[in-house]
Amino acid sequence: MASALIAAASIVLPTLAHAQAAAPAPEHTFTSNIGFASEYVYRGIGQTNRKPAVQGGFDYAHSSGLYVGTWASNVSWLTDGNSTVSNSLEMDFYGGFKNTVGDFGYDVGLLQYFYPGTGYGNNPNTLEGYVAGTYSILTLKYSHSFSDLFGWVGSRNSGYLDLTANYELVPSVNLVAHVGRQKVNGNSSDGASYTDYKLGVTKDFSGTVVGLSYVTTNASSVWYTNLLGKDLGKDRVVLSITRTF
Template identity: 50%
Template structure:
């Protein structure tokens, strides 16, 4: 498989993942919450899912007082179609999947013990589309991915471990891939929060593992949250993994 195609498939898909589930924490009074956001680029684990173009995202969460929660979150994406274009450029012939959407369905249990928090759950990434045998031979395996995760937090620090029970976003033989996420969110002034993140994506199989990081600020103002973040990885010669600055506007209901 062409390395560019494989990179596009493997590196697919809140930092924004956490965006949807994070809103569930605000449901102490109202168990059902919704969120919507507009971002200049949908970056997931440091990789652009929209070819460095804008994305409209949103979701719903239900959080029970016991600590159980479920949610759904979605975003437009282009990485699968980009992979198809690369495969056609390499001479492959197949029918398009017609995918332009990512839908994340998740559920779990979270709670706190003093200043410590914990979060355990499952997350299913779904990429609606038609993935024929010819497509799976020419482009990648089916991109739908199931991960389990365990998160621990202390005050403004969070560590999350994610484990893939299926192939990771279409990469062959990539079951049991892992992602390690260390993040911090520290309020530096009224309404201003400093965000920092370092992640390590360990990919089973032939694809290369990599690191990603981001740093930036968010500002709550007039009922919305504005964000400005610098995102980068240590992947070389892949345009969608190069350093960039991302602007976001988010609203929860």
């Protein structure tokens, strides 16, 4: 009897394990996130003048690969030293499609940056399209602006190309390395274009991710020093904490 039970278990248990592994992914997935950063830095450029940022968003994903989402953060780059502008918030709205073909993942979509406020010169709101491909630890992404880029006059059709490597050092601890090139159109001297770099590490504590990174750029201080005298492209260390629900 004991041998029969053992034999039966050897048949049933693998079957149950296979059934669990083959369980289909949910058709609809809703997630949210909230985070804190010692400074909001985007594409290597400071958005909060070396001050902290509170951030968060909501996402919906369909099993087909379609997704939409929104994300927001406090910002100060539009108002720092400029008393005519009233703004303290960036809101992002995005949607796209992502899937995999064998070991290769791809992602295409649109992203609208929205800065509610008044007193702007050229409108900072920006619409970008993007396409990304992922293989193993590497992701290559290109973003293309269909409007002027963040208020740069005549900068429509600017592009940002970036390569990111995400390598798991040990379970739940990742090394992140990044290089990106921002091309800003409409500037004959090419002084507004630059390259940014980031090297960091993240640790996942059961859904709470803590990150520490070093960020730097070769952005010209002539173009990226704000009216308060702060060089927004200068190197810095950024601490972040993000919780996903």
